[in-house]
Amino acid sequence: MSGSGTLLEVSGISVTFDGFRAINNLSFNIGHAELRAIIGPNGAGKTTFMDIVTGKTKPDEGKVLWGELSRNLIGMNEAKIARAGIGRKFQRPTVFEDQTVFENLLMAVKNDRNPLAVLFFKPKFKDLAKVEELASEIGLAEQLSRKSGELSHGQKQWLEIGMLLAQDPKLLLVDEPAAGMTLGEREHTTDILKEAAKTRAVVVVEHDMEFVRRLDCKVTVLHEGSVLAEGSLDHVTKNQDVIDVYLGR
Amino acid sequence: MDMFKKNPSLPVFIAVLVIFTLAVTFLSEAYGAGAISTSFVKTLGKTLCLALVAIAMDLVWGYTGILSLGHFAFFGLGGYMIGMWLMYARTKIIVLESLANAPLPPTASEISDAIGTQIFGVVGSSEFPLVWYFAHSFWAQIALVVLVPGLLALVFGWLAFRSRVTGVYLSILTQAMTLALSLYLFQNDSGLRGNNGLSGLQNLPGVDGISQDYISIWFFWASAFALLLTYLIAAFIVSGKFGSVIRGIRDDEARVRFLGYSVEGFKLFVFTLTAVIAAIGGALYYPQAGIINPAEIAPIASIYLAVWVAIGGRGRIYGAVIGAAFVSLVSTWFTGGQAPDVNLGFYTIKWVDWWLVLLGLSFVLVTLFAPKGIGGLFDLISGRLSPNRHGVPLGPDKGSLREEEAEK
Numbered sequence: 001m002s003g004s005g006t007l008l009e010v011s012g013i014s015v016t017f018d019g020f021r022a023i024n025n026l027s028f029n030i031g032h033a034e035l036r037a038i039i040g041p042n043g044a045g046k047t048t049f050m051d052i053v054t055g056k057t058k059p060d061e062g063k064v065l066w067g068e069l070s071r072n073l074i075g076m077n078e079a080k081i082a083r084a085g086i087g088r089k090f091q092r093p094t095v096f097e098d099q100t101v102f103e104n105l106l107m108a109v110k111n112d113r114n115p116l117a118v119l120f121f122k123p124k125f126k127d128l129a130k131v132e133e134l135a136s137e138i139g140l141a142e143q144l145s146r147k148s149g150e151l152s153h154g155q156k157q158w159l160e161i162g163m164l165l166a167q168d169p170k171l172l173l174v175d176e177p178a179a180g181m182t183l184g185e186r187e188h189t190t191d192i193l194k195e196a197a198k199t200r201a202v203v204v205v206e207h208d209m210e211f212v213r214r215l216d217c218k219v220t221v222l223h224e225g226s227v228l229a230e231g232s233l234d235h236v237t238k239n240q241d242v243i244d245v246y247l248g249r
Numbered sequence: 250m251d252m253f254k255k256n257p258s259l260p261v262f263i264a265v266l267v268i269f270t271l272a273v274t275f276l277s278e279a280y281g282a283g284a285i286s287t288s289f290v291k292t293l294g295k296t297l298c299l300a301l302v303a304i305a306m307d308l309v310w311g312y313t314g315i316l317s318l319g320h321f322a323f324f325g326l327g328g329y330m331i332g333m334w335l336m337y338a339r340t341k342i343i344v345l346e347s348l349a350n351a352p353l354p355p356t357a358s359e360i361s362d363a364i365g366t367q368i369f370g371v372v373g374s375s376e377f378p379l380v381w382y383f384a385h386s387f388w389a390q391i392a393l394v395v396l397v398p399g400l401l402a403l404v405f406g407w408l409a410f411r412s413r414v415t416g417v418y419l420s421i422l423t424q425a426m427t428l429a430l431s432l433y434l435f436q437n438d439s440g441l442r443g444n445n446g447l448s449g450l451q452n453l454p455g456v457d458g459i460s461q462d463y464i465s466i467w468f469f470w471a472s473a474f475a476l477l478l479t480y481l482i483a484a485f486i487v488s489g490k491f492g493s494v495i496r497g498i499r500d501d502e503a504r505v506r507f508l509g510y511s512v513e514g515f516k517l518f519v520f521t522l523t524a525v526i527a528a529i530g531g532a533l534y535y536p537q538a539g540i541i542n543p544a545e546i547a548p549i550a551s552i553y554l555a556v557w558v559a560i561g562g563r564g565r566i567y568g569a570v571i572g573a574a575f576v577s578l579v580s581t582w583f584t585g586g587q588a589p590d591v592n593l594g595f596y597t598i599k600w601v602d603w604w605l606v607l608l609g610l611s612f613v614l615v616t617l618f619a620p621k622g623i624g625g626l627f628d629l630i631s632g633r634l635s636p637n638r639h640g641v642p643l644g645p646d647k648g649s650l651r652e653e654e655a656e657k
Contacts, residue, residue, distance in 0.1 A: 054507060082509035094504045096497045098643040098655050103493045113510050115518045119491040147657065149636055149643060167509065 007032045007201050008171055009070070013052060013062030014225075022048040023059065024225035030171065035197035037212045037233075038205045040222035041246050046205045047091070049222070050173050054088045055081040067170070083113060087169035091176045093156035097149030101140050101159060104148050105131045108163035130166065138162040138192065154185035161192055172202045178211045190214045209233075221246065252481075255488035258567045258627075262480060270473045277469075279462040287462045291537045292581055294469035296574050298534035299557070301476045303573035304483050304566055305523035305530070306554045311563030312487055313519045314499030314648025316416075318551045319405075319423030320527045322430050323398035325546035327528030328535030329434075330397055332447035333381060334390035335536060338454035340367045341385075371445045378440030394532045395525050402524030403517065410513040410520070415502070416647040427548045434543035446542025450535055468537050475533055476570075479526055483566050486522075495519060500644025556612050562624025564654060571623050580604065620653040633657065 008030040015023045023045045030036055040046055051057035053064055055078040064073040066084060073081055082088075095104050106123060109130050135141045138158040143151065148159055157177060164172055174193065178186045193215065196202050206212050212219060212233060219236050221228045223245050229236045236242050253259055275281035277290050285293075302324050309315050344363045348355040355363075366375040383389035409422055437443035453464055486492060494515055497505045502512050535541040553576075561572020582588055583604035591598040600607075615622055621635075628634070633656045643650040 056503075077511075078503075078506040079509050079511045082507050088507050090504075094501060094645075096493070096500055096504070096644070098496060098500055098650055099493055107490060107493045107497065108508055115491070115511075115514050118494055118510075118515075119486065119489070121490045123490075147636070149638065149655070150657070163508070 005032055006030070006065075007034075007067065008053070009063075009065040010049075010053070011063045011065065013059040013064065015048060015052065015057060015059040022225055023052065026062070026222075026226050028220060028227055028230070030201050030203060032170075032201060033197065033199060034201045035194065035215060035217040036201070036203045037215055037217055037219045038203060038222060039207070039209075039212060039219060039246070040228070043224075044222040045225040046222055047175060048225075050088060050175060050205065053081075053173065054078055054086060079113070082167065082169075085168075085170035087164040087167045087172050089160050089164055089172070089174045089177065091179060093153065093160050095148045095151075095156050095159050095163065097147065099148060100145055101135065101148050101151070102131060102144040104159060104163055105134055105144075105166055108166035110166065110168045134162045134166055137165070137195075139188065154181050154189075157181065157185075157189065158192065161189070161196075165196060170200050172196060172200060174202065174204045176206055176208075177204065178206065178208055186211060186214075252484050252488045255492075256484045256566070258565075259480075259484055262567055262570070263477065266473060266477055266480075270470065273469060274466060277462070277466050279460075279466045287465050290465045290469055292578075294465065294472045294537045295534050296577050297469070297472035297476045298530045298537070299577050300570040300573040301472070301479045301530040301533075302527045303554065303557050303561065303569040304476075304479050305526040306558045307561075307563055307566060307569035308483055308486065308526075309519055309523045310555065310648070311558060311565070311569065312492065312499060313495040313516060314502075314646060315516060315520065316420045316555065316648060317423045317520065317523075318420050318548065318555060319427045320523065321550035321554050322427040322546050323402060323524040323527040324531035324534070325541065325550075326398045326401070326430075327394045327531030328538075328541040328545070329441060329447065330390055330394040330528070331532040332450050332535055332541050333384040333441075334387050335450045335452075335454065336368060336447050337364065337381065337384040338387070339449060339452055340364050342454055342457075343367070369442065372437040372443050374437075380440045391532075394528055398528035399521055399525045402521045406517045406520040410516045413513075424548050424551070427546060427551050431543045431546040431548070434546065444542055444544075446540055446545075447535075448540040450541065451537070451539035453536070465537065468533065472533050472537070475529060479530075480566060480570070482526075487566070491515075499646065500649040501646055503645075556608070560612060560615050560622050562622030562654075564650060565624045567627075568622055568624030575623060576608070580608070583607070620651055628656070 006029045011027045013023055013026050014021065026045070026049065038046055038049070048057060052059050053073065055073065055076055059074065065071065066073050106127065109127050111121065111127065112118070132141070135144055138161060140155060140159060140162065143155070148156065151159065161177065177189050177193065181189060190211070193202055193204060204215060218231065219233050220230045221236050221242050228245065229239045229242050273285060273290060273293055276284040278287050302320065306317070306320050309317050309320065341360070341364050344360060344367060348360065348363065361377065362375060365377050369375055383393060405426055409419060414422060433439050434441055435444050441447065451461060451464070456464065494505060494510055498512055498515060506512050557572040557576050558569045559572070560576055561570065562568030583600040586601060588600040590600065619625060621628060635653050636655055636657045638652045640652055642652060643655050
């Protein structure tokens, strides 16, 4: 199953908010070590899709099947889904601003999450090594003892990506990672994501076409809550429907 | 150790507490110069218990962001549990003495009835209610000090946190619990003597020959020791990864959830643990106070608790201790009639009446202008500054630290 096969299977999900159908019979698959971009105009259901996969929103119908055992994620809570191996990065950088970069990363490193285990937790050498390794990967090795609230916007985004990688998820859901970043920061972000996608699935929701082009991966276009087109970026940008609803505007 | 590194105040606190305990001991009527009256020793001992429950409040509010306005209920329950044994055991001794001269030796049920009449006469009853089932056993009641408030907190917390009740709604819910509990205890048929409460708790059964001078200082030591232990436990909890997680919950609980931590589990753990700590504080406090009644559990008491922690500075353990000790001692001074009246010519300020106004005013002023509280004064000495975030708090949640409360 290495590299091929299905990691996440979204099948026939629909969700309605007060009569507004945010997701409409949405189905698609994501493979084991795949980089995928999801694009679509505002209100296409990109963020709602992430909310459903991570357990924040319960869909009205449909299934989200996960992993080799094809476990249904619907009905599981956020923490459980996160422990099952799905990491999520929010649109705004959300790190724990009152805590140091080190504390943020250590909290994220994969370990027993049960309160008692956490209470008596002593970082082992491998945990510290993991934090060091991640910090240098995201370019924050020098900032470990600084409070993360003092970091720049881009650094916070990387820290959050670092925390996601520390969780060692099988699937990484990343919501608009390039928002508010400078050109240099975007390049670094692209590198981090591409590197991450070598060993796990990474799904990037993004508005910015240039950024998606740089990712150089398969693209899924969402529109009004369902898949409009799928394929390489060049392929979908030639699609007349896509041009009409999204690119033409 | 990590605990000492992350809490530089820990050795200072231990030193201050030890010196304070020794000083009070050598100035007490029992073991020293007699410069401190026995009643003031009791006041100081009670103050240590209040500092202890303030630490619990700081853990649950200052560190985890749950503004519980019900922790004094757990404190009171702890007091009731120990009070039941104290009252039972002492009444039994008195009853046995009076029955010793009877022509026939009394039967067990006669003794039980006599104790019942003594204790429940004030509420027109002589039957032992079911809740007194274990009152004859010291160890059972000691266990109940921990178990009753602990179970109440566990069940209440489980229901509230599972439904993801947060912020103001949770505070209201905890107030409702406190109010319900105190109203229930006010009833004569609650089994705990209604508004009479439990009294005579200062008299320890079996030590009749020993004066209150000694008993008061023993309780003072026990309170100081319990405070020390609580401080150490709190420092241990907040310094490691557990501390990171609960501060994360305070500032942004959704993010903690997506890291795979069960936020509800952590909240429940902290809520229940702090309820147990509060109950132990109450079990030490009320034998020194001598009496406990349902008014002690009134919702306002739990609000005071939050005020102490706010005035001391939340999110730092020594802040809670300072806030509780300072405010309760000053309060004793003002309401005890020792504070001199201020004659304005047209009106005389009597502090007994005006103290609450002063307290309320200082609470508002501290919240507005010095959110770090009294504890923040130490930051001036150590040079720790607040970050400049242009007014943005440290996280999206209601309980998150404000810019002025945080440290660089």
